[in-house]
Amino acid sequence: MKVPFSYQTLLRAYPDRESAIAFYKKHHTTYCPDCNEVLHNPLRKTDPLLLRCPDCGRTASIFTGTIFQGTRADIRYWLYIGCLFYYCKQHLQQIPDRRLLSIQSIKRAIGATSDQTISRIYKTLKKLFESTEIDDINFCKLIFKPFLEELCPQGLLLTHTGEIR
Numbered sequence: 001m002k003v004p005f006s007y008q009t010l011l012r013a014y015p016d017r018e019s020a021i022a023f024y025k026k027h028h029t030t031y032c033p034d035c036n037e038v039l040h041n042p043l044r045k046t047d048p049l050l051l052r053c054p055d056c057g058r059t060a061s062i063f064t065g066t067i068f069q070g071t072r073a074d075i076r077y078w079l080y081i082g083c084l085f086y087y088c089k090q091h092l093q094q095i096p097d098r099r100l101l102s103i104q105s106i107k108r109a110i111g112a113t114s115d116q117t118i119s120r121i122y123k124t125l126k127k128l129f130e131s132t133e134i135d136d137i138n139f140c141k142l143i144f145k146p147f148l149e150e151l152c153p154q155g156l157l158l159t160h161t162g163e164i165r
């Protein structure tokens, strides 16, 4: 089988990390850990990840409490691999195992990146997509559903009968 979108498609839509982070911020709301205020304003102009609470001054990362917490990898790797999982789960009705979608094939699709990075992202996302916790299911829908829809028009998804290589 073949997935109906490529990493190159993603790079055309999101040519830098900042544009991918902007997508994430559009779909994921960060709250102040102290006063629960919705956070919008970055602490520093140069760092889109850290937001500052206008009320109490506390800072929070947009990744806190999510699977992205503590990651130093390009968020576009996460979004691409998450999108593959979402596609397989929704449209092929299965979580890809390594025979269907291997870490090696993802590495090839993305280009030169460490095995360790891709393997860690793959395992974390596999666990997320296999989870039956409502928060995990909602997170997948919130982030990877709209991302997949942007990468791949709905009509194409429905008619696609290719193979994942």
Ligand SMILES: [Zn+2]
Pocket: 032, 033, 034, 035, 036, 037, 053, 054, 055, 056, 057, 058
């Ligand atoms: Zn606050």
